[in-house]
Amino acid sequence: MSLVTIPPRPGDVAPEEWCRRLEAGDILFFPDSPVPIPAGDLEFLLGRRQSGSALHKNIAYKPDRDSLSGVDRGQAGPEAAAEIFRLHSILRRYSRDAAGFLASFLTPYEGRLRLDYASFRPLEEQGRDLPPRRRNDLLHTDAFPTRPTRGARILRFFNNIHPERSRDWVVGEPFEAIAKQFAPKQIALPRPNTALGRRVKSMAASAGLGRVFPALRRSPYDGFMMRFHNFLKENAAFQAECRKSSVRFPPGSSWLAYTDMVPHAVLAGQYALEQTFLVDHAAMVAPEHSPLSVLEAMAGRALT
């Protein structure tokens, strides 16, 4: 993994090259964010400190529904309602601006990129008390429990909006190296669905059960990626002994990474914005590095 600093005029480099670097497991780093946050919005976001605020937790913005989740509407008096309304407009704009930037920067992905959730992360990451599978400070590759991607890639764009402090990550070797280290000995490779399994899943889907039980919507690929996420977080030897390096993202910077292939952990930092994109596997310029291609080559069969 390399940290690739993007020059102020990235137009001198062919966009395919940035896609290629991302798909090889590099992190693209922008010392000055190409999606700056207006001063008034920044002041509002940094003011969400008090735990009495309706907006003191990590909050997700869902562009397809134009809705917020994670806000504490239970205490929504007029002041809290105004806070929620303001945050909603800030995240709506952030999401739109991040999407606009990506569309102009990674042109080879045009038309094959879906806008997923955006998030505001106001909590201090150091010392958060979370169950192991939800901890951010343990190295992991991303997989979404309720939103299987069926092979689409998870590309994430981040802004460190803390006025003074860096956001401190640790990153490990890309997916192919660690998957081959542990699969199939310590973690089984994905198995294709049996004919019976496919029939049960399709009956469950037509009965609407997929909404209640997201596991029913997972392809064999998604099932593996979810198990691998949990396996890495729960593997104390991997956490202690794997090859890793520290990266500190300074205030005002942004970075972009395929977090389904770059093992990452957040050790410290507070106040970040993030926008997730799902990129069609068919849009990859170097598909041989993708988790889906690596797993299909190992398993010798299609997995979505």
Ligand SMILES: [Fe+2]
């Ligand atoms: Fe993650």
